[in-house]
Amino acid sequence: MTDAAPVISCRNVWKLFGADPHGYLASAGRGQSFEEIRKAGYIAAVRDVSIEVGRGEMLVIMGLSGSGKSTLVRCMSRLIDITGGEVIVDGQDVMALNERELIELRRRKMGMVFQSFGLLPHRTVLDNVAFPLEMRGQDRHDRRERAMEVIKLVGLEGREEYFPRELSGGQQQRVGIARSLAIEPDIWFLDEPFSALDPLIRREMQDEFLRLRGMLGKTIVFITHDFDEALRLADRIAIMKDGAVEQCDTPDRIVLKPATEYVAKFTEDVEKSRVVHAKVLAQPINGHPVDGPAVAADATVLQLARQLVNESREMLPVADKSGRLIGAMNRQEALDILLGSV
């Protein structure tokens, strides 16, 4: 899924708010806890975060409000200047870019979707979507044509002459998504894109999002406070608390092996069989005799439930899409997950 060079890499990133954050960070060193920093009169929004996002990967950053997740994503796009560490995007240190280069980077490579949509109220849907194209000076005809393409892509055809206030929340967010895709960005930031929508629409938009994601294959950083949403969408999840990353791993492993008590609180009530895939349970075969038909590597335990119950074999072979055997799954282990006795 990921190739060698990460698209975004954060190394020991710090963001402090307060009177003299740089001075404080330099003098107090980097081992301070959130509370210690707060006593010194600073707010640690991002605390020593190191994360990498590979090409084509989707990283979901999950945390409750005030955990620093929105700040972190703004550090990646340099909407906020970081206090310490470095952020490398596509091989460039974003803090070293001048204004011109930063604008260029955003015009060519980045798109962002916002929680409250961030639409310009005085522009029609078409003009909102064409806005990034207009900013980089594309001519009127070209940009309208491209904007129409994206509007069709998000299913808003026929609404292009409407103003944002004439649309429902879900439709407005479709406009936000269309705008962020207009320049065909490599990197797609989504800051709690579905949090302002009601639950039914949210579900619909998540499906829509998965469809787009499958079509476009972009590198994605997705912010949410909804753990279920994170499990549903992510390749990897980074769970944040008090500005620091508690655990960063695939949904399966987070559910199976929460690294801290804090993470465990989230995973407690999750039905694990929906999350855990066969491939994660596959162990090296190491000469064990396995026979019979193989189960699909990206089937969840829940999807295999009937088979697991009826099966008599102790070890089930697991095969990936191309049919290649990648290991064997212990049936008992899978049943434990299914019955929630892990």
Added chain:
Amino acid sequence: MAVTDLTSGQVRRFARPHTAAVLLALAALLALAKPALPEFLTRVPGWAVLPYDVWMQGLFDFIKDDLGLIHVTRTISAGLEWLLDITANLLYGKNRWPYLGPIPWTAVAAVAAVTGYALKGWRMALLAGGTFVWVALVGQWEIAMQTMSVIAVAAPVAALAGLLLGLAAWKFPRFERALMPLLAVFQTLPFFTYLLPAVIFFKVGPTAGCVATVVYAVPPMVLMTALGLKKVSSEVVEAGHMSGSTRWQMLRHVYIPSARTELLVGVNQVIMLSLAMVVLTAFIGMPGLGAKLLSLMNSLKLGRSFEIGVTIVLIAVTLDRCSKAWVVKQPEHFERGTPWWRRNQVLLIGIAAFLGFLIVAQFVQVADHIKRDQDFSIGAEIDGVIRAILSNKAITGITEWLRWFLITWVLIPFRNGLLWLPTASVVLAAAAAGHFVGGRRSALLAGAFFGIVALTGWWDRSIITLYAVISAVVLAALIGLPLGILAARRKKWAEPILLVCDTAQTFPSFVYLIPAIMLFGVNDVSVVFAIFIFATVPLMRYTIEGIRAVPEELLEAADMSGATRRQKLLKVQLPLALPTMAVGFNQAIMFAFFMVIIAAFIGTQDLGQELQKTLAGNQLGKNFVLGMCVALMALSFDHIIMRWSANRRRALGVF
């Protein structure tokens, strides 16, 4: 940490009224001990009054002549004059380039009606068109257009200047910190202090009137611009950045369009202040509605004054309603493929109507202009009616008794009492009030402001000004507050009364003098009466709004606790409405300070009278000193009341 915070807060809360009480007791003691007081505590002795006016005059002369500011301003006035000549030519046919005007009144009225329709539909069209038809039919077209030609230049210039200053204030916090106190002073300076410098630095006539109007109308635009730009949602700003906008693109495509509402509210205020000021430029001989009104009132032609009053009010209401409709007007979409003439239908109708009436006016004289003997003015008849009413024994009996009662038993004793108070005692009382609301800093501020007034040597005149203000505002509170409370009880009443108040607030202050003079003639009572009506409006308005803003939940909670209506009013509604009511009270006082100066031409004995004299003598230094006396007193009240209101709001947790 939290514990120490709490205790220190409590200590301060007790300490404040304590010190304030000591100061107040001291003030009372000084007043009681007046006969025994040394001279310098009663009044600032003559030798201590330095010739500030001479110094200021010197400073102004230095800036004007030696630094050459006069050349700069004369250049500006040349530019302004060029613009004013264009509007004057177009609107009332002044003999200047482009030699096209005057535009026939029917064409102007038609464009006004179409504009009204575009902004808010048929009723607005009727109001806007009807206003101009009235103006023409009543035979005031030329003077009204003289007034409009100045507004047409002053309002856009003021809006643009306010926008630029507001942008700078938003961009550079340091500039904002320097600008805000200046704006506060500007908003409390009496209008004479705008007029005289305008006359001296910019030629007499429309140019000076225009400059004074622009300066007077700028502050709210600056405030609204800075406010609007700060309020743009951070996500919209971020979306702009992520779309790769440059700084200029951010401003042009993101900030300014997103702050549209606040900017247009600023424009509305600019237009209304322009109208109010343009009318007042009559005092420097600007022709137009104001000048006509002034001369008619001087010769007590009340019927014609009344007609002009109606014209001014109609124009004010039209300008206000149209610009407010513009604020709330949202763009509406057209389906794809709508032809261009449908998209711009209203604009095309407007152009067609304009051209149509232009052509008609070539052939039909009444459509071009209304001649003197063709108008429908009934000023003389109204005059007769008013005289008949005023000669009615019952009415004159009441007004004369009121006049006698107020003058003999209220106004004169109150004035003499205030004048009797030793200066030191008044300054101390101001400091006590300051200390009560804002601690040492406010005490120093209020005390110092009144102290400076004393040191200028204009103490008695200032006290007479203060006396008129206080008596009128107290009267206004006695009547306006109960009325407001009553009106707020029923939705059915509250809304029409709010509408009346809103409308009345758009009237230029000048027109409030008309009923005052009608009823009470030319004396102190009519001054107080004019201020009283003018000040009642904001008091009522904010009382109603304050009470209505109390959350429904709290009222339900009170009902469920078994509160009677009286208990609900006293224990729930009034305490929560007080901060808002205080804002209304403050506005009433500011209005009163403004009005009392205008009343100078009735023949008061206060600062306004002295200010009016400086106009004749071109005494810029003295004018400035007098103006500052008014501004400093107004600012003391403003600071104390607004501080108190903010404290209450914070204590109640409402913002």
